[in-house]
Amino acid sequence: MxxxxxxxxxxxxxxxxxxxxxxxxxxxxxxxxxxxxxxxxxxxxxxxxxxxxxxxxxxxxxxxxxxxxxxxxxxxxxxxxxxxxxxxxxxxxxxxxxxxxxxxxxxxxPVPKQVKAKSKQNKAHTSSKTQAKNSASAKPLQTGSECHEKAGDPVSLVTGEEILTLNDVELPNGFVWSRTYRSSKASRNQGLGYGWRHAFQFELKEVTDEKHNVTSWEFISDSADEIEFEPVEHGSTSYQVYVGASCHFLNPNIRIVTLSSGDQYRFELVEDIWLLKQVRNGIFSTFQLRYSRNHRLIEVAHNKRPVLECQYDKQGRLVELLNAKTEQVLTTYIYDEQDDLVGATNDLGLTERYEYQDQHLIAKRVRPTGFTHYFEWSGEGSSAKCIRNFGDSGIYDYRFHYEGAKSSYSDSLDNEWTFIHDEQGHLLEKSSPTGRTWQWHYDHLGRKEKAVFPDNSTTQYQYNQQGQLISKLHSSGAQIQYGYDS
Known part of the structure; x- marks a missing residue:
């Protein structure tokens, strides 16, 4: 509820x-x-x-x-x-x-997943400018990487890329600083080495055509997932109903993105760059971000209390995270001459190391214990797909295969799992090594409509006009209903 x-x-x-x-x-x-x-x-x-x-x-x-x-x-x-x-x-x-x-x-x-632009306007207070209008787009977008089926270190069965998320800082007040490596983004360096992004690395960009007309707004998350919004005027909101997100154009210098989770991201225009200034992940939980003159994040505050400071080297690379209160060094980052992140050391002095092949594709991950993960790739650069991921002494060995919408992997015991996805990355079918099969069906907004289980039993999913799940009906007759405050 x-x-x-x-x-x-x-x-x-x-x-x-x-x-x-x-x-x-x-x-x-x-x-x-x-x-x-x-x-x-x-x-x-x-x-x-x-x-x-x-x-x-x-x-x-x-x-x-x-x-x-x-x-x-x-x-x-x-x-x-x-x-x-x-x-x-x-x-x-x-x-x-x-x-x-x-x-x-x-x-x-959470914001509604299905929105109709309001047609009624307060005429008495309409300015002389063009009347602001909301926009709602149901353009299909790719599913978020957190929804991908993965195996191994982990490797996505949707894209074949490595998607590795690690927590570097966890403070007693619940604050967590994480970073994510995606091989599909290996051509981009955001100051943490090629392919890496940190927990507050959200972006909002204006996409333009050859005549420099703005065609869309692009929101990029900390895990490099993308949402495209249609441009609107000041005071209006652009809704992306396929993923249940919105972007409110508060005024010429402020835009606020709201995700289906209810999390909100406030961007402010600073020297033609939309900088993330605040993150709200709960009514009483807000992060404030402070930047240097070069637009580098230098401080994170939680409910106006500084918790973390960021230090950079002369090349603009993030090299240290410090406790804002005690100035204790919590994490140190190490880079090579190619600007690849090759090491991360925590406050206990434990270091995890990385090696890369051409075009910044990760080739080796060495844990603080010395255990090593190895990667083999098919293709080059950000479009490459991982075909093998294995560890020392044959402890585990995953081999991946890709045939269009179909993908599969086998482990060190030759157990093979098979997956079929649609163009947006929704899982349509999954088959186990023993031949058991699961199937899923979706509506035009990418919402799950029906699940079919190996025993041929089914579950039907129903939604209200706001896109909220209101019932799950199992073929046995069992039903779960969900109610929402109006």
Missing amino acids: IPQFVIPLTNCLGQSYHFSSQPIPKGEHKKFDSEQSAKAFLDDFVPLRSSRVEELYHLLGQFPPNVPDEELTPELYAPVFAKALVNGSLYVASFPKTKKNATISSEPT
């Missing part, structure tokens, strides 16, 4: 109200005909604590202004909340005053 998040507030007259981004099932709902009347209503809540202001921004799927708390004044936030109250993106209902205020949930409601 997706919970509804409610913020209880009491005005200066002692009246209690609940605010939410969804209709509130109880209480006396309050509606506004103009932003002026909404602002007058909000005046009764002044002054608001900065934490409450930030929570209200989060309800709207926005980040609060990046200003000191003392500068977060009603003149700055009241117009935003007033507009939201008028256009229906923020709801409020009055309640009898209670002794204790409690939020229903501390988790955000």
Whole structure:
């Protein structure tokens, strides 16, 4: 169940109200005909604590202004909340005053996977500029790499690439710094060696044609997965319903990407580069990122408390991660003359090493224990596919085969698994060494419709208009239903 998040507030007259981004099932709902009347209503809540202001921004799927708390004044936030109250993106209902205020949930409601652009506009407040319109695209995109079937070190059965993710820093407060190597991205160096990206390496780029017209916005995740958005005007949102993501063009200098998980990424335009400035992975969990004049990440803060510092060498390569509070070195990165990452040492002095063949394809991974993984490739560069992945002394040995949409691997015991994927990387069929077969069917939005199991039993999947799963029906008659707050 997706919970509804409610913020209880009491005005200066002692009246209690609940605010939410969804209709509130109880209480006396309050509606506004103009932003002026909404602002007058909000005046009764002044002054608001900065934490409450930030929570209200989060309800709207926005980040609060990046200003000191003392500068977060009603003149700055009241117009935003007033507009939201008028256009229906923020709801409020009055309640009898209670002794204790409690939020229903501390988790955000994920954005809908299926969106229709709103046609109703508040004409009284339309500017002289072209009226902003939302956009919704159902263009099929590739499945995220986290959904790929993998085997070995691991190797993707969808693309044949090596996709290796490792955690370098894990702090007691739950903070994790990870990095990912993808052989399909081996031609790109983002400052961590060719093919590698770190946990905060998200990008937002404008794609242009030969006449320099912007044709799309490209979002690239920390694992190098890509989402393409249609361009929209200021104040509008571009939805990619196939993957359940959106990009809100807040103003000329700020764009906010929201994924189906509910995680949000705020990008700010700095010298023609869209830099990731904030990451929100929960209502009360926000990361703030600080950069150098050369647009290199130098500090990560969690809820405005610095947790990690990044140090670079003269070539712009990330060489150290430090605890922002104690200045303890947590991780050291080592590079060769080709700018390949060849070593990573943790705070215990344990080092993992890497070797590469031509065009930065990983050839060897040596764990701190000395155990070594070896890779053999077919093809060159980022388009190469791994055909063998094995370890020392024959402890394990995976061999991979690719025939169009069909792929397979066999292990050191000659057990063979076979897979069939569609053009977007969805798994259609999987067969075990004993001949047992699983099958999956998908709808036009890439959502799972039906699963067929080796015993010929089936499960049907149904969704609501927002793309949320509402039921699983097994052929035995067993059924699981899912309910969501309106």
